[in-house]
């Protein structure tokens with residue numbers, strides 16, 4: 001027997017309440033039978049002109065609606081706060097949890113039977129998935145798709161080149177005029193970053209988890225197939241409501257393992273770690289930071305995409321998309337996991353095929369053996385820190401050097417190009433106070449640019465350590481997410497100029513080579529952490545955000561509260 005539709009608790013009511021619920025909907029010119037007994041499908045839209053990556057979502061939502069109507073559902077589009085990486089200060093990450101609350105409460109409070117999550121720019125994907133998981137009604141993700149590959153002076157460019165360009169300008173290899181030309185060629189179409197940055201990693205994450213239709217991750221935003229996929233997703237969510245196929249049915253532990261393995265194979269973003277931990281926390285699946293090392297071990301890099309490789313998201317699509325990548329590594333995946341289309345991962349991959357081995361390699365002869373995320377432990381990061389070996393310099397994977405300490409990002413900006421800065425190519429740059437509480441919001445500054453002095457010597461990489469994040473498009477020998485952070489008086493708060501630091505990626509170690517008694521003396525001298533924010537969201541954030549190794553969610557948002565709302569509004 002079919003379960004009674006949740007929306008009928010509103011539209012199916014008699015008397016005053018039902019009158020109010022229906023009458024005001026009818027002001028939109030909707031006939032009475034439109035929401036009678038039909039699955040009501042919310043389209044959770046992160047459209048915003050301030051989020052350029054998602055600026056085409058109003059149009060894309062029309063395709064979703066067409067699909068919903070075709071399948072006998074009733075679509076209702078609603079806005080939630082949108083997060084664009086490029087414009088939001090101090091960092092979009094500060095608001096990921098806020099958006100997840102917006103999404104959760106918007107879904108629960110309204111007469112919605114199923115929801116389509118319109119995700120694009122980095123944080124919009126985890127925020128929407130987290131929120132939807134905490135309600136746990138049927139949900140499907142439609143990603144916006146990546147931009148077309150950028151072009152500059154006859155070369156392909158993407159977001160990762162920004163870091164290269166800015167270093168080139170600083171070292172005088174590139175002129176300001178050339179930089180302006182590059183700027184004009186970077187973002188040629190609608191969509192999110194064209195490399196395997198965080199947005200594309202998130203799109204791959206939802207596909208690997210089974211939360212989107214197969215193929216969702218790689219279709220370019222500008223390709224007509226993106227609209228077709230949106231329409232199919234609209235059709236499918238209606239059936240998911242009829243089948244009562246919920247996120248909790250799909251997001252089992254083995255699905256999370258698949259996502260970790262796929263993220264390794266594609267050279268996905270380091271931000272993936274934080275977001276997947278936070279999503280697992282909402283579903284109640286035990287997942288910890290060591291799982292990222294454990295399940296990415298033995299997974300080689302098979303997608304040759306920037307920043308770990310050479311190509312762009314558009315190329316991935318033409319080469320067969322994520323299904324082709326997953327097909328190559330199928331023997332390593334839990335193929336029995338169920339996905340939103342009701343079929344298993346294995347069934348979905350039956351017809352997947354690699355069309356270009358320049359872009360998608362095999363597990364047997366991959367592009368690189370090192371992939372995924374290495375989780376480091378040691379006295380500098382007792383709860384963990386991460387590094388992405390595929391984007392790092394092999395020469396620096398085992399390295400000991402003298403710390404050059406920056407107290408915060410302002411201190412770094414002030415002194416990094418100072419000719420007097422005491423630094424050599426073996427130095428280890430340490431940036432403090434960029435963690436979840438310390439910034440607050442954990443900005444993407446971990447791949448800090450090298451000192452001008454070093455660039456002039458031709459140095460292209462140095463070990464860099466922080467409690468912050470880096471852009472998924474970033475690269476270098478960059479140790480991130482040091483936990484506990486500076487603002488929690490973690491060991492990183494104790495590092496002084498000239499201290500020796502040992503990084504050993506092979507041994508998974510990160511140590512501050514200072515005797516314990518000296519560290520203890522320094523620790524005693526530290527003041528207790530204080531929340532400098534007296535009001536507003538920043539105060540709530542600093543009071544409740546958890547450390548990076550736990551996913552930086554709010555402590556009170558773990559788990560789900562279901563979809564039940566017992567009281568009426570009148």
Ligand code: FES
Nearest residue numbers: 053121192193199
């Ligand atoms: Fe939106 Fe890169 S800025 S995905």
Ligand code: MG
Nearest residue numbers: 085122471472
């Ligand atoms: Mg980013």
